[in-house]
Amino acid sequence: MVNLIWLLMLSIGILTAAVSGRIDTVTDSAMKAAELGVEIAIQLIGMMSLWLGLMRLAEEAGLVRGLARLGAPVIRLLFPSLKKDSPALGAIILNLSANILGLGNAATPFGLKAMKELQKENPDPETATPAMCTFLALNTSCITLIPATMIGVRMKMNSLHPTEIIGTTIFATGCAMTAGIIADFLFRRWRKA
Amino acid sequence: MSVIAEISRWAIPMLFFVIPLLAYLRRVPVYESFVAGAEDGFKTGVSILPFLIGMLVSIRVFIDSGALEILARFLYPLFSWLGLSSDLTSLIPLAIMRPLSGSGALGVASQLIEQYGPDSMVGRMASTLQGSTDTTFFVLTVYFGSVGIRKYRYALKLGLIADFVGLVASVWIVLKAFY
Numbered sequence: 001m002v003n004l005i006w007l008l009m010l011s012i013g014i015l016t017a018a019v020s021g022r023i024d025t026v027t028d029s030a031m032k033a034a035e036l037g038v039e040i041a042i043q044l045i046g047m048m049s050l051w052l053g054l055m056r057l058a059e060e061a062g063l064v065r066g067l068a069r070l071g072a073p074v075i076r077l078l079f080p081s082l083k084k085d086s087p088a089l090g091a092i093i094l095n096l097s098a099n100i101l102g103l104g105n106a107a108t109p110f111g112l113k114a115m116k117e118l119q120k121e122n123p124d125p126e127t128a129t130p131a132m133c134t135f136l137a138l139n140t141s142c143i144t145l146i147p148a149t150m151i152g153v154r155m156k157m158n159s160l161h162p163t164e165i166i167g168t169t170i171f172a173t174g175c176a177m178t179a180g181i182i183a184d185f186l187f188r189r190w191r192k193a
Numbered sequence: 194m195s196v197i198a199e200i201s202r203w204a205i206p207m208l209f210f211v212i213p214l215l216a217y218l219r220r221v222p223v224y225e226s227f228v229a230g231a232e233d234g235f236k237t238g239v240s241i242l243p244f245l246i247g248m249l250v251s252i253r254v255f256i257d258s259g260a261l262e263i264l265a266r267f268l269y270p271l272f273s274w275l276g277l278s279s280d281l282t283s284l285i286p287l288a289i290m291r292p293l294s295g296s297g298a299l300g301v302a303s304q305l306i307e308q309y310g311p312d313s314m315v316g317r318m319a320s321t322l323q324g325s326t327d328t329t330f331f332v333l334t335v336y337f338g339s340v341g342i343r344k345y346r347y348a349l350k351l352g353l354i355a356d357f358v359g360l361v362a363s364v365w366i367v368l369k370a371f372y
Contacts, residue, residue, distance in 0.1 A: 002333075002345055006251045013254035016263060025257050033253035037246035041238050044335075048234030054212055056230025057223060061216035101204055111332075112237050112339045119340040127344040128337065136336060136348045140327040141355035147324025153303050154320055159311030165320040171366045172325035176359030183354045187347045 044108065051109035055094065064090035078138070078181065079131045088117035092135060099142035111139055130188050137180035143173045237339050244338025248330060252293050261289055280315050281364065287319055292329040292356050299323060318367045326359040 017026045058064050068090035075082075075089055082088060091114035098107035114135060122129050147169045154162040217223050255261060265286045272282045287305060290298040302323035309315040329352035337345060 002349060005349075006247070009255035009260075010251040013251075013256075013258040013260045016260040017254075017258035020259055022258065026254055029253040029257040030250045033249040034246050036253075037242065037249045040249075041242040041245055044241070045235050045238030048237055049231035050234070052234045053227035053229075053231035054209065056226050057216040057221060058212045059230075060221040060226050061212065061219045063212065063215065103204060106205070108335070109234065109237075111336060112241075113233075115336050115340050116237075119342070125341060128342050128346045128348055130346075132337075132342070133346055133348040133351055136333060137351040137355060139336070140329045140332050140352045141359065142327070144324060147320070149299065150302070150320045150324040153299075153306060154311040154316075157303075157306050157311045157316075159316075161312065164312075165317060165324060168317065168321040168363065168366045168370055169324040172321050172359050172362040175362035176326060176355040179358035180351055180355035183351050187351065191347070 047105045048109040048112065051106050052113060055091075055110065055113065059090070064094070067093055078134055081129065081131050083121070086117065086121065088114050088121070088131075091117055096138060096142060099139065100145055102144055102146040102148050107139075111135075130191075133187070134181075134184050137184045138177065141173065141176040141180040143177055144169055240341075241335050241338045244334045248334040252297075252330065256290070256294065256297055262286065265289060280309075281318075283309075283315055284318055284322065284364070287322060288360050291322065291326055291360075292353060295328040295331060298328070314367065314372065317371060318364055321363040321367055322360060325363055326356045329353060329356055 013029075014023075014026050017023050055064065071093040072084075072089055075092055076084070079092070091110050095107055095110035095114055098104075098110055115132065118129060118132050118135065119125065121131075145166075147165065150165060150169070151162050154165070213223050213227075216226070268285050269282050272285065273279070283305065287298060287301045290301050302319045305319040306316045309319075311317075311320070329349070333345060333348060333352060337343075337348075
């Protein structure tokens, strides 16, 4: 599915540019996108190093294990395939907490760490496990308490109540997350049958 | 509300204060452990680079060529046939852009908010939508790429289902809460 989407976006984009007489934009966009990819990766290296460094300290101090034990009952409901003392639990909890608090740049390092731990328990390293699918569904639809960027944009545009969208955002992410969890449950059922 | 904002503001400094201190008290060699952990960050960053570039190139070409706008224009009649007002259809480009590109969606959302006003119906919906769903393609590419997964199974469908529900919920709750 990813291969098809990738091909469709690329080829439809090129055809559209060709028909509308703007074929130059293709070259331009492709090169800019490649540069942007490097920029994002470099930024991520900084963020990852910072947070994974801190996480190592928390691990060695026994804090991550404590946190994992605390959140395990809920998390294990969502990830029935994980082992009870899986090292992925701590990283998953840290990732979701960072997401909820709106600490976007801390969420990614913890999330990638969780993926690494999940991959260690994966019998087929090229195919996603059900736990990974669950994790990504939670991750992309996670409840957001503070949509900080949008509040900033609204302030800049002179909104009378820049924060009035907090409630609606919490509701919408709550719905998305619930739908993600239910759909994940159904997909897992359906694949097994 | 302000309580949560304060928590967000203090969370990071407190983490960087408390965790190293506790680790030191438990006899962890704090500086050396930090460096050892940070090393992983570099490896991960490098390993996701090709996946990022591959996905970004395809997405940018699709958006910059105007194909996204054409797709949105195709959807307008469908949505007005479904009984949605013309205000609501102005959200379609944002809804398509949101899972593809974080910065692109932020641009579209900001433009909508500027055009309609932050306290208008469209402005509130755009704010809620932009704040509530994530860049599904980006997250999937980076997360799966970092560990070498090629077959995503149903992960993409899950993400898009959640995005769609987020879209419908954003529109509905703004109508309910403000009108």
